Amino acid sequence: MLKIENLHVRVAGREILKGLSLEVKPGEVHAIMGPNGAGKSTLGNVLAGRAGYEVTQGSVTYEGTDLLQLEPEARAAAGVFLAFQYPVEIPGVNNTYFLRAALNAQRKARGEPELDSREFLGVVREKLKIMQLSPELLNRAVNEGFSGGEKKRNEIFQMAVLEPRLAILDETDSGLDIDALKQVAEGVNALRDPKRAFLVITHYQRLLDYIVPDFVHVLADGRIVESGGAELAQELEAHGYAWVRERKPAGAVA
Amino acid sequence: MSAAVAPFVESMRAAALPASGIGWLDAARSEAMQAFTVAGLPDTRNELWKYTALRALERRSYAARDENASARAIDESLIALPGVAGPRLVFVNGVFRADLSRLEDLPEGLSLKPLSRALREQPEPLRFALSRQDRDSDAFAGLNLALATDGVVLHVADGANIEAPVHVAHLGAPAGGDVAWHTRNLVELGAGARLRLIEHHAAAGEHAHFANLASEVILHERAHLDLVVVQESPDGATLLRRSELRLHEDAHVALHALELGGALARHEVRVALDGDRARVNTRGAFALRGRQHADTELLIEHRGRDTASDSLWRGVADGRARGVFHGAITVHPGADGADAQLSNKNLLLSPDAEIDTRPALEIYADEVKAAHGATVGQLDERALFYLRSRGVPAEQARMLLVRAFCSVALSGVEPQALREQCDALLLAHLPREAET
Numbered sequence: 001m002l003k004i005e006n007l008h009v010r011v012a013g014r015e016i017l018k019g020l021s022l023e024v025k026p027g028e029v030h031a032i033m034g035p036n037g038a039g040k041s042t043l044g045n046v047l048a049g050r051a052g053y054e055v056t057q058g059s060v061t062y063e064g065t066d067l068l069q070l071e072p073e074a075r076a077a078a079g080v081f082l083a084f085q086y087p088v089e090i091p092g093v094n095n096t097y098f099l100r101a102a103l104n105a106q107r108k109a110r111g112e113p114e115l116d117s118r119e120f121l122g123v124v125r126e127k128l129k130i131m132q133l134s135p136e137l138l139n140r141a142v143n144e145g146f147s148g149g150e151k152k153r154n155e156i157f158q159m160a161v162l163e164p165r166l167a168i169l170d171e172t173d174s175g176l177d178i179d180a181l182k183q184v185a186e187g188v189n190a191l192r193d194p195k196r197a198f199l200v201i202t203h204y205q206r207l208l209d210y211i212v213p214d215f216v217h218v219l220a221d222g223r224i225v226e227s228g229g230a231e232l233a234q235e236l237e238a239h240g241y242a243w244v245r246e247r248k249p250a251g252a253v254a
Numbered sequence: 255m256s257a258a259v260a261p262f263v264e265s266m267r268a269a270a271l272p273a274s275g276i277g278w279l280d281a282a283r284s285e286a287m288q289a290f291t292v293a294g295l296p297d298t299r300n301e302l303w304k305y306t307a308l309r310a311l312e313r314r315s316y317a318a319r320d321e322n323a324s325a326r327a328i329d330e331s332l333i334a335l336p337g338v339a340g341p342r343l344v345f346v347n348g349v350f351r352a353d354l355s356r357l358e359d360l361p362e363g364l365s366l367k368p369l370s371r372a373l374r375e376q377p378e379p380l381r382f383a384l385s386r387q388d389r390d391s392d393a394f395a396g397l398n399l400a401l402a403t404d405g406v407v408l409h410v411a412d413g414a415n416i417e418a419p420v421h422v423a424h425l426g427a428p429a430g431g432d433v434a435w436h437t438r439n440l441v442e443l444g445a446g447a448r449l450r451l452i453e454h455h456a457a458a459g460e461h462a463h464f465a466n467l468a469s470e471v472i473l474h475e476r477a478h479l480d481l482v483v484v485q486e487s488p489d490g491a492t493l494l495r496r497s498e499l500r501l502h503e504d505a506h507v508a509l510h511a512l513e514l515g516g517a518l519a520r521h522e523v524r525v526a527l528d529g530d531r532a533r534v535n536t537r538g539a540f541a542l543r544g545r546q547h548a549d550t551e552l553l554i555e556h557r558g559r560d561t562a563s564d565s566l567w568r569g570v571a572d573g574r575a576r577g578v579f580h581g582a583i584t585v586h587p588g589a590d591g592a593d594a595q596l597s598n599k600n601l602l603l604s605p606d607a608e609i610d611t612r613p614a615l616e617i618y619a620d621e622v623k624a625a626h627g628a629t630v631g632q633l634d635e636r637a638l639f640y641l642r643s644r645g646v647p648a649e650q651a652r653m654l655l656v657r658a659f660c661s662v663a664l665s666g667v668e669p670q671a672l673r674e675q676c677d678a679l680l681l682a683h684l685p686r687e688a689e690t
Contacts, residue, residue, distance in 0.1 A: 048643045051635070076645035088640040092658025098641070101654065106645035141658075142640075158644065 001026050001063060001197050002047075002166055008057035008222075009039075009046050016042045018222030019058070024166070027194040031208055031233060032201045034219035035241045040201045041085055043219070044170040047199075048082035049075050062166065076102070077109035079165030083155040083172050090142040095154070096124065098142050099161055106162065127160040131187040149180035156187040167191070168199045173207035185210030205237035218244050260294065261315040267291050269318030269401055269434065276377050282385040287400035296393055305578040305610045306520060306549045311492060316434035316464050323349035326427045330354075332458050333423050335484070337671030340418025341366055343406055346425050347463065348435025350404050354423075363414025363447070369405035369438055380407070383440050383470060394494050398468040402438035405467075408451075412444035412474070419450035419480075419669070424465065426491055427458040439469035443477035443505075450480040452672070455487050455515070462490035462517070469497040473505035475529065480508050482667055486679055487515035489544060496522040503529030503558065510667045511538035512676050513548050514683045520549040527554070527561035527589075539568040539660040541683050542575035542607070549578040552596075556584065556619070560591040568663045569600040570656055570684075571607035581626065582614040589619040596626040601633060601659055603652075653684050 002024040009017040016039045024030050034040050046053040047060065049072035060067040067075060090098070103123070104114040115123065124138070131153055143151050152172055159167055169188065173181055188198065188211050200211055208216070208230065216232040217224045218241070226232065226244050236244070259267075270287055273280050295312055296303040320326075323346050333344055333354060343366060344354035350368035360366055372380060384399065406422050424437065443449055455465075465487075473479055479499075487493050493516045499507055513519055525534050540548045554563045569577040577600065585592045600609040613626040633655055641651035660680055667673035 050639050050643075071648065072639060072642040073645050073647045073651075076643055082643055084640065084643075088634075088636045090634075090637045090640065090655070090658065092661045093641075093654055098644075098646075098654070101650065102641070102644035102646050105647055105650065109645070162644065 003061040004058070006058035007046075007055065007060060009042055010054045010056055011042060011052060015056070016222055017046070020219070020223055022217065022224060024197045024199065026165070026197055028215065029192065029198040029200060029211065029213045031213035031216045032199060032219050033203070033205070033216060033233065033236060036203065038219045039222045040203075040219055041170055044082055044085075044168045044199075044201055047168055048072060048080065073105065074109065076162070077106045081159050081162055081164030081167045083152075083159060083167065083169045085170040085172075085174060087143045087151040087155055089144045089146075091144050093142050095140055095142050096138045099158060102158075103162060123161060127157060130160045130190045131157040132183070133157050148175040149177070152176060152180065152184055153187070156184055160187065160191060165195065166197050166199070168201065170201045171203060172200075173202055173204060181207060182210060205233040208233045220244060259291070260312040262312045263291055263294055265315035265318070266397060266401070266434070271401060271403065274373070276373070278381055278385050279373070279377065283400045286396045290393055290396045290400060293393055293396075300392075302392070302522065302551055302580070304580075305576070306518070306547065311464075311518065314432070314464075316432050317429070318434065320347035320349065320427075320429040320433045320435075322429065323347040323427075324351065326458070328354060328425060328427065328458050332425060332456055335421060335452065335454060335672055336675045337669035338419050338421045338452055340420055342421040342423065343368060344423045344425065345404060345437065346427050346458070347429060347433050348404060348437055348465065361416050361418065363411035364416050364420070365409040366420065367407050369407050369440070370403055372407040380440065384438070394466050395468050395496055398436045398438055398466050402436040402468070405438035406441065408439075408441045410443045410447035410449050410477075413446045414444065415448040416450070419452050421452045421454065423454045423456065424467070425456055425458050426461050426463045426465065426487060428461045429463075432462045432464065434464040434466070436466045437468070439467065441469065441471040443473045443479055445475040446477060447474070448478045450668070451482070453481070453483045455485040455493060457486070457488040457491065457515070460488045460490060462492070464492045465494070467493075467495040469495070471497065471499040473499070473501045473507065475502050476504045477502075478506045480668065481510070482672065483509070483511040483521070484676060484679070485511070485513045485515055485519060486683070487519060489515060489517060489546065491516050493519045495520065496524070498524045498526070499534070500526045501529055501532035501534065504531045505529060506532070507534045508666065509534070509536045509538070510664060511536075511550070512664060512680065513538065513540035513550070514679060516546060516548065518547045520551070522551040523553065525554045525563065526557060527563065528557050530558040531560050532558050533562040534564075536563070536565040537567070537663040537666060539570070539663040539680070540577055541570045541656070541660065541680055542577055543572045543683070544575060545573065546575045547578075550580070552579075552581045554583045554594070555586065556589040556592040556594060557586050558589060561589060562593040563595065565596045566663055567598045568660045569598070569609050569611070570603060570660060571600070571609050572603035574604070574606045576607070577609040579609070579611045579628070580614070581612070581628075583616070583624070583626070585617040585619045585622050585624065587618045590621050592619060592622045592624070594622070594624040594626075598628040599659070600628075600630040601656065602630060603633070603656070653681065656684055657681055
């Protein structure tokens with residue numbers, strides 16, 4: 001589904017990703033862990049198509065096409081979704097209106113019929129079972145005045161409605177207390193599907209107690225320096241990221 | 255001044271009205287015309303015209319009137335506004351059209367007629383308004399006094415609550431050439447009276463006419479006025495408006511303005527909070543494209559005690575458009591306890607567009623609460639990316655954000671159907687790149 005090969009990315013003239021490779025198959029959940037500044041969020045942003053991320057080398061193939069050639073909206077229509085680390089507040093744009101516009105734009109791009117407001121409300125009602133949001137939040141401006149937890153839940157709710165094939169969760173656990181973390185994780189787990197893949201970017205192992213990954217990758221200094229199963233997250237929690245660096249001197253993973 | 259008279263001034267002088275038979279009116283008109291021809295047009299050294307140069311206007315000339323204005327066919331759909339079905343006064347190229355208006359069965363307490371009829375039937379009550387030249391009047395107010403033959407004369411009796419909104423439509427229609435008209439509106443609300451008034455500037459086809467409107471609105475004690483101005487003139491038109499609102503004790507005005515059209519559209523809004531506890535809320539937005547130029551001059555004077563003004567304006571400019579917002583609030587000596595708030599935010603959608611904003615606050619009283627702020631910026635790239643990352647195409651995302659940006663200024667428009675119409679007009683006017 002997703003194949004990243006030797007990806008090099010510069011941001012504001014500085015090289016952040018330095019040869020990252022990763023392959024994700026449908027149904028898999030991959031966790032990307034790593035210390036601050038390793039390039040985790042850069043990976044999420046470059047996959048979603050944010051401006052200002054310059055790919056200098058390497059390739060990203062998604063479902064057989066060159067993902068990097070697509071505009072952000074085309075990536076979304078193709079099934080790529082980024083849950084933002086810092087969801088943006090958009091005053092004056094109604095949350096539900098926005099979500100319907102997004103869903104219909106995606107459907108239109110895929111040649112599917114658009115949903116009228118009644119059909120859309122049906123979808124919303126259905127997806128509220130996965131991720132509960134108060135009607136008051138649904139009718140407010142996008143993320144405006146939402147608490148940190150509400151913003152993250154709104155991201156997962158959007159994901160539930162948009163039904164992406166590749167969901168990238170960028171530090172969705174940051175700033176959440178344990179109850180909110182569980183709710184978000186339950187929402188994600190409810191969306192696990194043999195046809196859907198997840199890339200869960202996180203600094204802490206905590207989230208992975210609730211969203212159990214198939215693979216864990218350690219990202220350090222712009223590269224994946226260690227890969228393993230879910231147990232790798234436990235070891236990282238026990239030993240810290242320094243432990244990986246000691247086991248794998250920088251030269252050995254080039 | 256050079257010896258040669260500017261074509262604009264010349265064409266206005268040639269439009270001087272024949273004797274009306276009303277002595278005081280003819281004297282006032284001729285004096286005003288005399289003053290106008292001597293002074294000419296204001297230039298950019300005039301503080302209120304600083305960013306609106308009239309050199310192009312000065313070189314143009316206009317026909318004195320559209321001789322066929324009473325006969326032009328106008329489709330009802332051009333006049334109608336959703337949710338607005340009350341009394342209606344329609345002007346085509348500045349001339350009152352009884353056939354398009356609705357003046358029968360007026361609600362009790364409402365007197366509404368065209369100025370042309372009021373002058374014919376009973377000129378004397380208009381004498382005060384039509385025979386004085388204000389100290390701070392400008393060239394166009396003088397010109398209006400000299401040449402206006404029609405307009406709105408509206409009076410609400412003490413205590414009357416007029417439920418249905420009164421709709422005043424100023425329509426420009428293509429004529430043989432470019433026509434000038436001058437409209438004078440006189441609105442008075444008695445003590446405790448309530449009125450909703452909708453001023454609509456629209457067009458029955460493309461034209462490049464010159465319209466010059468002067469409105470005086472007086473609110474007596476405890477009167478309340480909801481005023482909505484929807485301006486969708488064609489892109490070639492010139493529209494200069496001056497609205498003076500005078501509020502007595504405990505009177506309240508809520509103004510909403512949507513400015514979309516015109517090659518040059520200027521609105522000078524003067525609010526005098528004369529009475530104690532008088533309040534005004536102003537909200538407005540302009541959205542400009544191409545080479546449009548819009549200028550809002552908002553001049554609020556706090557004179558009574560414990561008066562309040564709250565103003566929130568938004569501007570958007572694309573292409574090579576130019577927007578001007580000047581918000582000047584003066585709290586005069588003795589106007590203690592005044593509360594004056596002014597916010598003006600603007601968006602530039604193109605590198606060639608320009609918006610000049612000048613908030614100005616002068617305070618000469620005590621215990622005054624005042625805040626003002628103005629910004630000019632660009633669309634929030636983070637918000638744009640957020641919308642696009644969810645699948646909303648770039649162009650639609652931009653429109654959503656611009657519309658949201660303006661919506662705070664229009665959210666209070668009533669009735670709801672009219673608010674939705676304003677929203678739709680705004681969307682339709684927003685610049686749109688070629689769709690792919």
